[in-house]
Amino acid sequence: MTHQTPAHLPRGRPRGFDTDAAVERAMGVFWSRGYHATTLPDLLRATKLSRGSLYAAFGDKHALFLRALDRYIADALARMDVELGPRSAPVDGLRSCLAGYVDRTSDAKGRRGCLLVATAMELAGRDADVDRRIGSFFRAMEARLAAALSRAKAAGELADGVEPASAARLLVCFVEGLRVIGKTAPTRTTTQATADALLRCLIR
Numbered sequence: 287m288t289h290q291t292p293a294h295l296p297r298g299r300p301r302g303f304d305t306d307a308a309v310e311r312a313m314g315v316f317w318s319r320g321y322h323a324t325t326l327p328d329l330l331r332a333t334k335l336s337r338g339s340l341y342a343a344f345g346d347k348h349a350l351f352l353r354a355l356d357r358y359i360a361d362a363l364a365r366m367d368v369e370l371g372p373r374s375a376p377v378d379g380l381r382s383c384l385a386g387y388v389d390r391t392s393d394a395k396g397r398r399g400c401l402l403v404a405t406a407m408e409l410a411g412r413d414a415d416v417d418r419r420i421g422s423f424f425r426a427m428e429a430r431l432a433a434a435l436s437r438a439k440a441a442g443e444l445a446d447g448v449e450p451a452s453a454a455r456l457l458v459c460f461v462e463g464l465r466v467i468g469k470t471a472p473t474r475t476t477t478q479a480t481a482d483a484l485l486r487c488l489i490r
Contacts, residue, residue: 303339303343308333308334308340308343308344309353309354312332312333312350312353312354313354313355313401314332315332316355317401318398321351321408326347329347329350348415352415352416352419355401355402355419358401358402359402359419359422359423362427363426363427363430365386366427370383370430370434376437376438376443377443379434380434380435380438380485380489383431383434383461384461384485385481387461387464387465387481388474388477389474390465391464391468391472391477392472392473392474392476392477393472393473394471396469396472399465399466399468402420402462403462406420424458424462427458428454428455429454431453431457432451432453432454433450435448435450435454436450438489442490443489444488445487445490448487448488456484457484464477464480
């Protein structure tokens with residue numbers, strides 16, 4: 287009696303590596319070096335893949351970069367969802383969100399900068415795939431902040447004259463500006479004082 291391979295089984299050998307881990311390692315290289323300065327040998331060393339395996343899994347350098355950018359964006363938005371989610375008091379959530387940016391932009395941590403900001407500076411206006419991702423990220427970020435600010439307004443916690451939509455846009459500009467200034471490694475005291483000053487303008 288002969289046995290046939292079930293039709294639902296995949297053909298060929300399964301991949302012998304963790305795709306998510308490879309994307310994470312590639313993201314670290316792009317984050318440190320930038321898109322153009324990252325070479326294929328850099329990516330092969332970081333992911334521990336052969337050239338053939340990397341191309342089979344991801345296509346090419348640009349496709350792998352987009353996967354890494356998507357991973358970075360997903361992580362950032364997931365973090366905001368935890369900080370600003372409806373189970374948190376809105377003002378507490380805003381303070382938590384800003385505290386995270388203070389932590390990531392102070393002292394030696396700040397020197398790493400932000401992959402999104404670095405990518406925007408390097409590729410925005412020259413890469414349509416990147417433009418769509420960056421624009422979508424900032425809109426999603428602004429929407430989350432506006433929702434938290436709207437809840438704060440409903441609770442009577444916003445300062446007089448502060449509107450959630452404009453305040454959310456201001457906060458996006460503020461925190462991304464912090465990522466740029468963080469490259470100079472300001473002290474935590476300085477960064478925290480700046481964040482506190484902004485909150486005092488927005489919150490009662």
